[in-house]
Amino acid sequence: MIRVIPCLDVDRGRVVKGVNFVDIRDAGDPVELAARYDAEGADELVFLDITATHEERDTIVHLVERTAEKVFIPFTIGGGLRTEDDIRAVLAAGADKVSLNSAAVRDPDLVERAAMRFGDQCIVVAIDAKRRADGSGWEVYLAGGRQETGIEAVAWAAEAARRGAGELLVTSMDRDGTQAGFDTDLLSAIAAAAPVPVIASGGAGTLEHFAQAVTRGHADAVLAASVFHDGVYSVGEVKAAMARDGVPVRR
Amino acid sequence: MTEAGAGPVVALLDYEMSNLRSAGKALERLGARVRVAARPDETRGADAIVLPGVGRFGAAMERLAAHGFVDMLRGAADGGTPVLGICLGLQLLFDESEESPGVPGLGLVPGRVERLRTSLKVPHIGWSEVDWREGSVLAPAAGGPAERTYYFVHSYACVPGDPDDVRGMATHGSAFVAAAGRGSVEGVQFHPEKSSGAGLALLGRWLDAVRHPPVVPA
Numbered sequence: 072m073i074r075v076i077p078c079l080d081v082d083r084g085r086v087v088k089g090v091n092f093v094d095i096r097d098a099g100d101p102v103e104l105a106a107r108y109d110a111e112g113a114d115e116l117v118f119l120d121i122t123a124t125h126e127e128r129d130t131i132v133h134l135v136e137r138t139a140e141k142v143f144i145p146f147t148i149g150g151g152l153r154t155e156d157d158i159r160a161v162l163a164a165g166a167d168k169v170s171l172n173s174a175a176v177r178d179p180d181l182v183e184r185a186a187m188r189f190g191d192q193c194i195v196v197a198i199d200a201k202r203r204a205d206g207s208g209w210e211v212y213l214a215g216g217r218q219e220t221g222i223e224a225v226a227w228a229a230e231a232a233r234r235g236a237g238e239l240l241v242t243s244m245d246r247d248g249t250q251a252g253f254d255t256d257l258l259s260a261i262a263a264a265a266p267v268p269v270i271a272s273g274g275a276g277t278l279e280h281f282a283q284a285v286t287r288g289h290a291d292a293v294l295a296a297s298v299f300h301d302g303v304y305s306v307g308e309v310k311a312a313m314a315r316d317g318v319p320v321r322r
Numbered sequence: 323m324t325e326a327g328a329g330p331v332v333a334l335l336d337y338e339m340s341n342l343r344s345a346g347k348a349l350e351r352l353g354a355r356v357r358v359a360a361r362p363d364e365t366r367g368a369d370a371i372v373l374p375g376v377g378r379f380g381a382a383m384e385r386l387a388a389h390g391f392v393d394m395l396r397g398a399a400d401g402g403t404p405v406l407g408i409c410l411g412l413q414l415l416f417d418e419s420e421e422s423p424g425v426p427g428l429g430l431v432p433g434r435v436e437r438l439r440t441s442l443k444v445p446h447i448g449w450s451e452v453d454w455r456e457g458s459v460l461a462p463a464a465g466g467p468a469e470r471t472y473y474f475v476h477s478y479a480c481v482p483g484d485p486d487d488v489r490g491m492a493t494h495g496s497a498f499v500a501a502a503g504r505g506s507v508e509g510v511q512f513h514p515e516k517s518s519g520a521g522l523a524l525l526g527r528w529l530d531a532v533r534h535p536p537v538v539p540a
Binding site for chain 2: 072073074114136139140141143144145163164165167190191192193237238266268292321322
């Protein structure tokens with residue numbers, strides 16, 4: 072079955088882009104939102120920690136502990152994890168997986184060390200990719216699309232999988248925030264190059280887009296943030312649309 | 323985790339191979355009194371035992387032995403104490419695994435553990451529907467497919483030597499054993515504590531069976 076994964080941006084333990092569900096007491100509380108998404112049929116959750124200062128990073132560990140006590144679907148923590156100790160802290164607190172992005176690009180060996188120590192299944196490598204102007208594939212970007220790396224995205228995806236990434240979270244920086252649909256060329260290129268599940272991210276705008284990530288992009292999971300948070304679509308609506316297009320989902 | 327209340331006392335084995343928080347909280351939500359046990363004497367008097375596990379078969383057997391749990395589990399199974407193995411905890415119930423050749427498992431269910439034989443991607447990560455055998459205490463009595471769909475993360479699956487020990491099957495490109503059991507021992511390849519309402523309901527049925535053991539025909 073194809074997984075549908077809402078992503079929540081968290082800053083110092085609070086949700087940044089809140090959802091205005093009428094029946095939620097505290098829309099800024101990630102745990103309440105997570106429980107709500109669980110009840111709606113989300114298959115997994117990703118918390119992206121955007122807390123800027125290192126001193127306040129303990130807030131994420133506390134959030135993981137609270138989430139693990141109340142939410143009974145898998146969840147991944149991404150953002151700001153740099154070392155094996157950072158990874159160990161959130162896994163020990165109850166996270167199922169961690170997502171490594173810039174730390175993996177700067178120190179690819181970290182993927183290998185973390186996979187050996189914690190298991191491939193809990194190491195997700197997140198890749199932010201932008202199409203090259205000359206059309207020769209995609210380039211890996213860091214810092215939310217601001218920093219070029221000179222690394223080719225499909226090759227990096229294959230290397231990350233070889234080094235032990237259990238899954239790849241692939242975000243198209245060209246499509247992110249545009250609601251123009253997932254970059255299915257990028258997704259299918261990576262799905263063909265790496266023998267691990269691919270999570271599609273960036274560009275979801277219409278209900279049809281989600282199935283396209285699978286039928287054209289060969290993704291194993293679809294992730295979105297704003298369409299869920301802004302209440303454009305519910306998880307249930309997305310799954311119903313995917314099922315109509317022949318994509319197997321849990322309903 | 324506390325033992326206040328009137329539900330069955332469940333010993334949750336802590337042998338440093340998995341995070342126990344979600345499993346413990348799920349069982350507590352269902353009324354169990356959860357006791358995290360790192361030594362065999364801490365399981366004494368428990369009504370049932372949960373054997374969780376994530377990681378490699380060989381490393382897990384080593385940790386189980388270091389904690390003195392191997393003989394304890396064999397004794398518990400012989401004495402009819404309900405045991406529930408989760409994920410790697412299911413695989414450890416068997417004689418051996420292709421993942422760690424030469425390392426003996428617990429041997430509570432005859433058979434071996436093999437790498438998933440499939441054309442699809444391994445590890446199998448995601449939700450799959452389980453086709454339950456009739457009569458399993460873990461099987462839902464009714465409900466739609468969502469009530470039988472659980473979250474899996476695994477590269478290996480068990481192959482019971484006795485087909486009667488198979489409790490449920492699932493498919494990832496090809497069919498594999500999703501649940502198995504023998505006597506008072508049950509095991510599931512998926513993570514009920516991560517399988518939303520369907521998983522919590524399964525744990526609830528297991529706790530019901532702990533409270534009211536099924537009558538086994540002589």
